Amino acid sequence: MSEITLGRYIFERLHQLKIDTIFGLPGDFNLSLLDKIYEIEGMRWAGNANELNAGYAADGYARVKGISAVVSTFGVGELSLTNAIAGSFAEHCAVLNIVGLPSVNAQAKQLLLHHTLGNGDFTVFHRMFKNISQTSAFIADINTAPQEIDRCIRDAYIYQRPVYVGLPSNLVDLLVPSSLLETPIELSLKPNDPEAQEEVIETVEKLIKEAHNPIILVDACASRHNCKREVAKLVDITQFPVFTTPMGKSGINESHPRFGGVYVGSLSRPDVKAFVENADLVLSIGALLSDFNTGSFSYGYKTKNVVEFHSDYTKIRQATFPGVQMKEALNKLLETVENAVGPNYIPAPVPQQKLINSPAAPDALLTQEYLWTKVSSWFKEGDIIITETGTSAFGIVQSRFPNNTIGISQVLWGSIGYTVGATCGAAMAAQEIDPSKRVVLFVGDGSLQLTVQEISTLCKWECNNTYLYVLNNDGYTIERLIHGQNAGYNDIQPWNNLQLLPLFNAKDYECIRVATVGELNELFANPAFAVPDKIRMIEVMLARMDAPANLVAQAKLSERTNAQM
Structure with missing residues (x-):
């Protein structure tokens, strides 16, 4: 033609x-x-x-x-x-x-x-x-x-x-x-200004050479702007400790021996908080410093030696370099950074995450604390893990992702119900890449009700690679924590959630309800359950006010912020 x-x-x-x-x-x-x-x-x-x-x-x-x-x-x-x-x-x-x-x-x-x-x-x-x-x-x-x-x-x-x-x-x-x-569409980035980039690299290497306790902090835009490979190489070459923000989770292999955990300002684990805030150099990659991503802006660096690599500029301390894009700048830095790591730097042990704090009786009721640590053992390499704004987005911080995981959340925009639609898109993308790639959604019973119709599209296209975990805690728990614990506006009409897959005419499906530690353990231990051969909905029954500890703390900060004149 x-x-x-x-x-x-x-x-x-x-x-x-x-x-x-x-x-x-x-x-x-x-x-x-x-x-x-x-x-x-x-x-x-x-x-x-x-x-x-x-x-x-x-x-x-x-x-x-x-x-x-x-x-x-x-x-x-x-x-x-x-x-x-x-x-x-x-x-x-x-x-x-x-x-x-x-x-x-x-x-x-x-x-x-x-x-x-x-x-x-x-x-x-x-x-x-x-x-x-x-x-x-x-x-x-x-x-x-x-x-x-x-x-x-x-x-x-x-x-x-x-x-x-x-x-x-x-x-x-x-x-x-x-x-x-x-003629293919030209998709390469405009080259950085050579002189500005050279000044950036020289300044960063000088800071690295003088540092005793440097760290790397990975945020969302490292993944969005395709810099995960550069981040991994930077960690391997320098052996600097690496942390992520909540939005940056999956930006680095969390099984890497230099991975220290998730930093959320004052809401971080105490050992993570102390380690990050005592650094004398912070290499920040792809930062999106929103309130929920920073513990309501509670970052507490004790150093002014902060380098921010962004998609369209770089900032070193108070100096900004417009147009010095992180993709090219990081690749340039990788060429010589090994020689810049000075004798002052001796790799120290990084914080280690304890996934299960204590054993629980099989008949004990499920809690957020147990769920988010236990689920790490069920995740597998290559999973796409999607967490809804609310208890899920905060709880997932406690889990550990395997390598090559894609983590999807909407911590900045925070539109409840987003993840049900996003799961549909991610599942269809996964079908095109590898039909055995699992797509795992965690969504609250309240958020589910905003966008539930998109489960119908998942059923239509037989997205049998999809696991839908519905956290049933009887309404909008995140809102109850911020304000109105017993207010009627935080209530929802209860649904028979496990009837949704047959309602939407799913062909191959499985519906499961778990309420105790034993039921969850048995489910995760079942090899057949781990195989993505049918669309599954798992309703996880939780107490109304049960929530991850960092969400409880964040809710208090948010309520205080909302009340300020």
């Missing part, structure tokens, strides 16, 4: 990047566009339950494969996506947000169409998305449309942020040269 439709062009570009699942919902302004998905062998239309869930799913897929795409329709569809897209923007996830628009002629004539505000303004929703998008294209000219699409895909991937592409319904069937597909 010498020419292809513009609609097919955009999906062929995504297919070149191994993006083979497209999320979203149909609407009359995108139907012709959706036809083009079925023209590409190996590409599928997820067909989500609603746009919000589709956005969450696209976010989860992007965290596994590096970029994703979601399609909605003008106005009513795209506005339902805003919460999900804002979360992807905040947490650095590359989502191509494709919106089917009314035709160019309809826009020019300012027709009083459905899904509009009735004022002839067809750009109002595009303007809303500009605040939560890295870039955008409101396409009106078929001649420049392929270049605009390529630009948006590139920016999404490079900056790991959502981009907005508006496609008028009359343009998607117009033809463009297929030869344009022969």
